[in-house]
Amino acid sequence: MPKTDGELTKERILQVAEKLFSENGFDGTGVEKIAKETGINKGSIYYHFRDKNDIVESLFQNIIQEVEEHINKINQQDAIDNQLKFEDKIIAEIDYLSCKERILSILFMEALKSGNSSDALFKCAEVIINHEGSSIMQFTDNKDFTKEELESFFVYEFFTGIIPIISFITLKDKWCKYFNIDEDKLMDYFMEAFKKTHLNSHK
Template sequence: MSSKESLSTVEKILQAAEELFAERGFDGTSVNLIAEKADVNKAMIYYHFKDKNDLINSMFERILREAEHYLKRAFAAHSDSGIEVSHLDRIEEELNFLSKRKRIISVMMMEALKGDEKDNYFFKCAERVFKHELKGFKSESGEIEENSSDRQRDLVYEFFTGFVPIIAFVVFNEKWCDYFKCDSDKAMEYFLESFRKTHLASNF
């Protein structure tokens, strides 16, 4: 099997799993269902992934890499262009990026609510965002200072007033607009305005 064919098979499996996990949840999705939806032999899934946990971990690792790549590129473009981009514009770009990956983010959020999850990718994703946001608490290596006296306070603030509202808006926006009969563009406008008055107003 060529690497191109292998990649295509992996992508089909991951896409099918992502759809099923979003619809049925992780526990409600069997490997048989994934194989059926991906139109592959069940053995092919076990060829590429050790088990269902390995499969979902691969999905989460991929979204973390995508998010980290996007953040690095966004910050680099901001630094190199010399054009001042507002924090609100950056948040809107992040929302647009995350909206394209809404299904996997929804799964990540659902899995984060489980008490028995060993690798909480929802928190890992937040941590990677914090490494870009909490610049004042970074060491020379680029890591967030673990022993900073203000670190815990700022992590709580960034997570519960910044990261969680953004993720919640991405996950619930479409259904919220349907239920409350709100135009999606207006919902984005209102969210950004409220975010500016709360989270950004306290930070900048």
């Protein structure tokens, strides 16, 4: 079904806002700048969104939904790809998330704010970690985590798995430029380090 003009306008606003938020930061991007970049007047922007916070929350809701849909597709493919090595699956996930570099950088920046920070990064991570936990339990006799095991699992997956991957995706271009290193070689180095740390726990 074709999208309406209103839906296309809303998508355009979100696309431009994502670009500007990632380049200038949320606080450094006003509605005026979004309106100028989109060629849409402020009145139209306020018709679709209450304010700038509503725009960024819409972006966060979209990425959480997209990650959920992506994980559902992975679940459907697991029966076919169950012989795929875990590290190959990680590389595939990095490739997928690399297409989300802008929104990931915004998630990260907003989570790091003091005071009124966003919890969208944690919500997104929770979706991924819950999937990971379900996958692990399929190959163990233990079908339930205790509260302590669950807390420990979440901490481990977030700080040794998700955060390193997000850091790699959002900083790899700057790293390659600063240290004059080839991106493929950087990927090899990252995976070597990731295998020695996080992936060892999944063996």
